[in-house]
Amino acid sequence: MEDILKVKDLSVALKTQDGISRILDKITFNLKKGETLGVVGESGCGKSMLASAIIGLISDPLKVDDGSVLFEGEELIGLPEKRLREYRGKKIAMIFQDPMTSLNPIMKCGKQLVETILAHEKVSKKDAIARSLDLISQVGLDNPKEIYNKIPAQLSGGQRQRIVIAMALCCSPDLIICDEPTTALDVVIQKQILILIKKLVRESGASCIFISHDMGVVANMADNVMVMYAGQVVEYADIKSVFRSPAHPYSKALQASLPQNVEEKERLNEMKGSVPMLDNLPAGCLFEPRCPMADWRCSTNRPELKNVHGHYRRCFKKPEELTV
Ligand SMILES: Nc1ncnc2c1ncn2[C@@H]1O[C@H](COP(=O)(O)OP(=O)(O)O)[C@@H](O)[C@H]1O
Ligand SMILES: [Mg+2]
Structure with a gap:
């Protein structure tokens, strides 16, 4: 399968009075058609x-200071806002944590769908209405006609996120970016929405970038997974490899702190400390202050991201040495 998205050395810097700090440091990955990349x-x-x-929503004082985002062969970095807007919502759809960032609170849901379709495609209003009703039922909402006439405030959180998913699917996107799409929902609804997203992504043949802080959720959704720490990729491989044999102490710690792996009484596995501040990064490996395996080399040198048979990792230790 061909690559739909090629991200290379993508870096974002933040300029402040005190200097420049890197928020993203040389992120590199490829995404094939129909594939889901989990970012955790x-x-x-x-x-x-x-x-x-990726979608060109970086503005002052933030700046993309290096790298490339090739989407379907076109470079998105540096593209004028007008062209980027044609991509967003049509070829690239976004689903955010809070449904209300994507919805107009006082406009009927059906009308929002119709307007999105009409904004991007040359179809008649009648066809757009029919398609909206169809989408509402596709995302598992009963009584599409009733939902069509409701404003977001009249729906539950889960229903609202289903409408956002319908909006995302409106124009048959080639790439769907989901940023913590279920984090704001309660557990039962979370599961339903995840199953729905997975099903619709598969049926549509779109590629997906699925972002979550929860390794367990990512494991269920993705083909490949990229583990990020303090703006860097620390591990990147297919989901089975990362899940079965995590090759970075941070990935191991994320996995160990999943509820199913933690004894209720002794939460020994819970990770200590927190992600370092960007203006006060450790001199060596960024994870060193929290890493139970760190030695002198880790505190003085920054490990590079190395590719070992398609399994990328950023750690001085050998995978078999990781005992955490
Ligand atoms: N608009 C902004 N201006 C300056 N710094 C920001 C901005 N947005 C996020 N950051 C910083 O960038 C880092 C990454 O943030 P973010 O991408 O939101 O993390 P995540 O989504 O993984 O929780 C954080 O240190 C955050 O403080
Ligand atoms: Mg976030």
Whole structure:
């Protein structure tokens, strides 16, 4: 299968009075047609920044200071806003954590769908209405006609996120970026929405970037996974490899702190410390202050991302040495 998206050395810098800090540091990956890439890491690791950089939503004082985003062969970095807007919502759809960032709170859901379709495609209003009703039922909402006439405030959180998914699917996108799409929902609804996204992504044949802080969720959704820490990729491989044999202490720690792997009484596995501040990064490996395996080399040198048979990792230790 061909690559639909090629991201190379993508970097975002933040300029402040005190200097420049890198929020994203040389992110590189390829995404094939129909494939889902999971992006996982704690809050503040740069996952949302990566999504924003891909779709060109980076503005002062932030700046893309290196790298390339080739989408279907076209370079998106440096493309005028007008051209980028043609991509967003049509070829590239976004589903965010909070449905209300994508919805107009006072406009009927059906009308929002119809307007999105009409904004991007030359179809009659009648066809757009029929397609909207169809989409509402595709995302698992009963009584499409009733939902069509409701404003978002009249729906539950789960229903609203289903409408956002319908909006995302409106124009048959080639790439769907989901940024923590279920984090704001309660557990039962979360599961339903994840199943729905997975089904619709598969049926549509679109590629997907699925962002979550939860390794367990990513494992269920993705073909490949990229583990991010403090703006860098620390591990990147197919989901089975990362899940069965995580090759970075951070990935191991993320996995170990999943609820099913933690004894209720002794939450020994819970990770200590937090993601470093960008203006105060450790001199060596960025994970070193929290890493139970770190030695002198880790505190003085920054490991590069190395490719070992298609399994990328950024760690001085050998995978078999990781005992965490
Ligand atoms: N608009 C912004 N201006 C400056 N710094 C930002 C901005 N948005 C995010 N950051 C910083 O960039 C880093 C990555 O943030 P983000 O991408 O939101 O992380 P995640 O989505 O993984 O939680 C954080 O350190 C955050 O403070
Ligand atoms: Mg985020």
